[in-house]
Amino acid sequence: MSTQRNTQRLLLAGVALAGLTALSGCGALVVGGAAATTAAVATDRRTAGEQVEDQAIEMKAAAEMRKLFEDKGRVNTTSYAGLLLLTGDVPTEQDKQKAGEAAQGVEKVQKVVNQIRVGDLTPVSVRTNDTWLSSKVRTALINTKEVPSRTISVTTERGIVYMLGKVTDAEGQRAAKAAAGVSGVNKVVKLFQIVSPESIAVPASPAPIDDAASPGAASTTESSNGVEALPVQ
16 A cells, blocks of 8 residues: 555656656746746836846046045935936046036946036935835835836935936926825936837826926036926925
8 A cells, every 4th residue: 555655656756757758848937037027127118138238337537536536435326218317426626527527438328417516525324214215115106196216216315305217297297296295205307218109008087287398417416407396395
């Protein structure tokens, strides 16, 4: 009786092993790699090429900043479709200008938004809080209807939230309002590239727009190039 049971177990194990082998042979068990990349592309309005270029831009720009300042400054680089955002702290106004010039020289960079602060390095406690605020803003975007949260890049510096992405006017308005409603956020700066509803897979519902960023806008809040800062009430 014991021999019969052992034989049945061996047969079942063999069948299971054969099934797994067959599945893995036809690619049914692929996790990550091309499958993961496809999922990312499907939820991001940038092309696959743009996503790769943005990653390269961020790495190259960060390397340039390290060469310039070493431990004397702190510069963060965020790229979306060739628009490069610089945040952080440097000692002097000259250093800020140098950072902007170096960033503009990075291959594939189309525009630079230089939001670097001149002054002492931001304390670690404040930077930690900024990271937490970014997480809360992303959660707020996910929970807001008709906001393409997966194609919006969020970065926070001293309570100021910067948002980049390809969105319609209405989507940008909704995203900014959602971010401004997060506790602890001091200001929201929109650096969106505005696209038409017809250019995206699922058009957004029409909504009244009082103000909107121009396509590919890139400037500071005080400039008149179309970049918007939404103050928090």
